[in-house]
Amino acid sequence: MTSRIPNAVDAEKSVLGAIFLDQQTAPNIFDEIRETDFYLNQHILIFQAMKDLFKERKSIDYTSVKSVLEHKSQLETVGGLLYLLELSEYTVSIDHLETYIEIVKDFSLKRDVIKVTQELATQGLTTDVNSAEYLDKVEQAILSLSQRRKVGQFTQLSEIVKSVSEKLHFLQNNKGEVTGLTTGYKTLDKFINGLQPEELIILAARPAVGKSALAMNIALNAAAKNKGGKAGVAIFSLEMSNDQLVSRMISNISNIENSKLRTGYLTATEWRNFEIFTERLNTYNIYFDDSSSSNINDIRAKCRRLAQEGKLDFIVIDYLQLISVDSNKSTNRQEAVSRISRELKQMAKELKVPILALSQLSRDVEKSDDKKPTLAHLRESGSIEQDADIVIFIHREDYYNQGAEGENSGQTEILVRKNRQGRIGDIKFIFTPQYSRFQEQSNLEEPSN
Structure with missing residues (x-):
């Protein structure tokens, strides 16, 4: 031989x-x-x-x-x-x-x-x-x-102490300031201290409540309001096309209704706004991928390439349950979603960037008296709650009161229900669907000295 x-x-x-x-x-x-x-x-x-x-x-x-x-x-x-x-x-x-x-x-x-x-x-x-x-x-x-x-190694205690000390001194010198990427929402930033590296943030809601729109708002703000407008944001949209997402962004910043961008019936003023604000969008480092068949390995490989080029600060995935998996490795959908959530958390740690992953809620939320989602309503997998550093829900009374008086109020609550490093609570927003725009309405009371 x-x-x-x-x-x-x-x-x-x-x-x-x-x-x-x-x-x-x-x-x-x-x-x-x-x-x-x-x-x-x-x-x-x-x-x-x-x-x-x-x-x-x-x-x-x-x-x-x-x-x-x-x-x-x-x-x-x-x-x-x-x-x-x-x-x-x-x-x-x-x-x-x-x-x-x-x-x-x-x-x-x-x-x-x-x-x-x-x-x-x-x-x-x-x-x-x-x-x-x-x-x-x-x-x-x-x-x-x-x-x-490709395996992790032990880190000596002294190295960790040094890292904690550096973070503590940074916080002391930047009291009251957000240390992560700003979301563009003052109160939300104070709840979660901005979008922190290595964190997996879950944004969950029932269909058509506005989770894609809120994620788009946060992504746009992250790109525009961090690193002098040069922060790199990767958006994986497994449900909507790139054109649909960008149209929403244009509507959001230009005050042109979504419906007009779909039909092309714009006034002369709106055409001028379109030109002005699309030029502004062109300056942002936002990267889109609408491959409906993307799996976790594809997403990780694409993000690694951006990170190695110094172009990645934040990742948005819309949405978690649509990420495809190798069926040979999972016996049912719950196990598949559990594996995806674990790998997303590992990816956030490896790339040292925050990941915002959208998630569906189960129909059980509609059976509760107040219709407000809880962690138990995360669809298909309890491990999503376990793997996430932050879990945020969107609650809109309008969604459950179609046809009732005040149905177009836009009153929305952002419910922070899990937060490893910060506070839990509710934040009042106004959602304007014709512009895919979320605006924060509440302000935190500043702590007394």
Whole structure:
């Protein structure tokens, strides 16, 4: 039986070809893969040339890579210009790039395991070392290899104390100020202290109550009112199209009714407003994805790419129950939703950004006397409550009193029912559906000194 050193040359070619095909993939690939992860030396040299160009903020194409390799006298070593042309045409799609990256990393780790174990075996056979020292070397080598896997590591207490101390000093120097991203709503910010990194926030309501509109308002405010209007917001809409969402945003800030944007019957003044406010929208860093078939892995991969480019500060997902899952891994819908909520929380921690995920409420809320939602009404999964740092409900009397006097009052309550780091309570809002606009009506009493 012949043995062969583990390698995946085709996957390596696909990774290098992906960079030639789409330079936007470069940050993610450089973050995931090291030069030594490649098996072929020529691929190592090409990869290093690409990284050199990336660090110098230069375009990465076969001409620029050729120039770098020529400067280093490495062009003939890698196979010349013909090999670069072959790589640039090798990958026809980046759809499976994450798979190619994982294959390259997996085979690299296997090779390193073989190399380390062979070296350990040689040391045990040829050197005069006692068993305790030898075992210690083995443990150190295996630990070093295991840390290359995607697993968390312990953090020393002193590092955590330092982090807590820095946060405390920051809070002391910024008393009364929101420390997270502002939602654009003063009272809501005081309840939750803004949108904090690593937090999973659940916004839940019955259908047609306005949860998508409120999420859109918060997303728009987050983009416009943080980091000098340059905060990066990713919106995943699994129910509404990108056009519908942006139309709502335009209506919200321009005072043009949604219905007019659907029909195109605008006055001259409204057309001027449309032009003015769409120009303003164009300055915001908001990224939309309305792929109705998105699963949690797709969402995570897209957010990682934005984060690696420094373009991600906040994520909105509309809505949780529509995220598709691998049916082979879940026996029923409740288990699937539980897994999604856990992975959303893990994603918030990994990317260190707040995630606002919308959720449906069960019909049971309509059976209660006051029709106000509680945590027990979260649909399909108790784990949503468990995984969330904050749970917010929307309650509108108008929704249950259609046809009654005052049905168009717009009176709305935002119910903060879970908050790990802040207060619980109700906040009064006015909802104007024709403009998809939520306006805060109540103010907190300032604490006495």
